[in-house]
Amino acid sequence: xxxxxxxxSPHEKEIIKDIHKELEIPSRRMFGKRxxxxxxxxxxxxxxxxxxxxxxxxxxVISRFNDKVQGILFDPNRLAxxxxxxxxTKPFPFNAYYDESEIRPNPENFKLKxxxxxxxxxxxxxxxxxALPQTSQITRHICVEGWSAIxxxxxxxxxxxxxxxxxxxxxxxxxxRCHDDYYTSIDMATALHPxxxxxxxxxxxxxxxxxxxxxxxxxxxxxGYKNPxxxxxxxxxxxxxxxxxxxxxxxxxxxx
Amino acid sequence: xxxxxxxxxxxxxxxPVYVRISHWINAIAVILMVMSGLKxxxxxxxxxxxxxxxxxxxxxxxxxxxxxxAVMWLLVFNGIxxxxxxxxxxxxxxxxxxxxxxxxxxxxxDSLKGxxxxxDLSKYNSIQKLAYLAAIADLILIIAxxxxxxxxxxxxxxxxxxxxxxxxxxxxxxxxxxxxxFLFIHLIMVALVPKTLLIMLRGR
Ligand code: HEM
Numbered sequence: 001x002x003x004x005x006x007x008x009s010p011h012e013k014e015i016i017k018d019i020h021k022e023l024e025i026p027s028r029r030m031f032g033k034r035x036x037x038x039x040x041x042x043x044x045x046x047x048x049x050x051x052x053x054x055x056x057x058x059x060x061v062i063s064r065f066n067d068k069v070q071g072i073l074f075d076p077n078r079l080a081x082x083x084x085x086x087x088x089t090k091p092f093p094f095n096a097y098y099d100e101s102e103i104r105p106n107p108e109n110f111k112l113k114x115x116x117x118x119x120x121x122x123x124x125x126x127x128x129x130x131a132l133p134q135t136s137q138i139t140r141h142i143c144v145e146g147w148s149a150i151x152x153x154x155x156x157x158x159x160x161x162x163x164x165x166x167x168x169x170x171x172x173x174x175x176x177r178c179h180d181d182y183y184t185s186i187d188m189a190t191a192l193h194p195x196x197x198x199x200x201x202x203x204x205x206x207x208x209x210x211x212x213x214x215x216x217x218x219x220x221x222x223x224g225y226k227n228p229x230x231x232x233x234x235x236x237x238x239x240x241x242x243x244x245x246x247x248x249x250x251x252x253x254x255x256x
Numbered sequence: 257x258x259x260x261x262x263x264x265x266x267x268x269x270x271x272p273v274y275v276r277i278s279h280w281i282n283a284i285a286v287i288l289m290v291m292s293g294l295k296x297x298x299x300x301x302x303x304x305x306x307x308x309x310x311x312x313x314x315x316x317x318x319x320x321x322x323x324x325x326a327v328m329w330l331l332v333f334n335g336i337x338x339x340x341x342x343x344x345x346x347x348x349x350x351x352x353x354x355x356x357x358x359x360x361x362x363x364x365x366d367s368l369k370g371x372x373x374x375x376d377l378s379k380y381n382s383i384q385k386l387a388y389l390a391a392i393a394d395l396i397l398i399i400a401x402x403x404x405x406x407x408x409x410x411x412x413x414x415x416x417x418x419x420x421x422x423x424x425x426x427x428x429x430x431x432x433x434x435x436x437x438f439l440f441i442h443l444i445m446v447a448l449v450p451k452t453l454l455i456m457l458r459g460r
Contacts, residue, residue, distance in 0.1 A: 058326070059322040059323065059326050060322070062322075062325070062326040062329070063322055063325065063326070066325050070407070073407055073410045074410065075410060078409065078410065078412070079409075080409045081409075081412075140421065142408065142421065143300065144299075144317070144321070145296075145299035145300035145317065146296065146297070146299060146300040146302070146405070146425060147300040148421055148422065220409070221409050245318070248318055249318035249319060249321075249322055250318050250321065251321065251322075251325065255407060255409075255410070256406075256407060256408055256409050
């Protein structure tokens, strides 16, 4: 969940709003038009690279290549650093593709849906999830924008959950659909990483609405936009489900 | 003589062709990295100022990241090839070493008096040697700190060396500032001794 500014600077808020406005216009969703800041580059080259679809597709090809490189760099046994409680960032920033006043948490009687390459697709209530063995960790959340913040998340180790529901762990992707219409997906190796959590708590309390009630997938080896909140459905697939930001040009692997 | 050797050893030129090619690739890569990097900086400024949009590349954060993580390959592999060829051929040692403190002091005083001559363009004076080596070292630091920001979990030793993710961001930014400063001085020097530009373009 990313692309939203907190305390840094008032101007930046404006720019982000700008971008959101632009993104709301469907024809602008393909970022090609905004790929280049023309003034500078056309001065440099003496020609305009505006609307150059070959540049855009070349950049996307390299981004797919970077997915592969990150898959190779990713070490399933290497742990993200953990921190003492004294280093937790307070308040932990809210971040989503919309403003904090527009939060849409899942309803109280919520049930988690499962679909795709999973043997036991029964729904899960929050109480059932809380009855599973729990673990917690204090890790650094790194946003694609560059800021980072340390927080404490607790919940079910995601690899345990995948085994319990009979997920096909030889499949390539796990997809997430969220109550706020956000969506994203991750590679299986990251899903099975020991620090990847189906998290139900923040700072030892039931996930507050702004941090993703009732389920956030917490992945300290991935950037913030690959850590979905308000998760309502999890599916296992061999077709890359993409993601809200990924489909607009953010790198799909999004590792850290 | 193999093609590789002839590329590396040819002596009739002052600047071998691989240096010229890699220099210009590097210049383009550095400029694109700086421009896209400044756009990324604007998404979450480490310091208390923003960069004017007009000198940034990418249009929005996602576009700038695509540029940055594409051109980085050009910067890195071009740099590796340059360093490898330069060291392997012995040119590195010949052109950049030794740098003597007394020469530096003398050259510095001469340059202040406007007397630092560029008569023999086949040799770098000690200030040039130091400046070029500093630029090369700075680019290595930029790449190392960039790796820590890009994949901080996957490069733990580098991350601890640079004292953590947040410090790596500051180091990356300051190292970028240094390369821009270098480029600024570098361009002034080229304007003062334009013959060197011809050499960098055609080797003579
Ligand atoms: C940030 C980008 C740049 C970097 C890091 C850079 C770095 C360097 C380095 C390390 C050298 C010495 C190379 C060697 O002998 O192995 C050099 C030489 C040179 N560079 Fe650049 N350069 C950059 C941009 C430029 C630009 C834009 C120009 C042209 C206007 C330029 C013109 C020259 C010239 C003419 C020389 C030869 C100087 C001489 O023979 O005394 N450079 N540069």
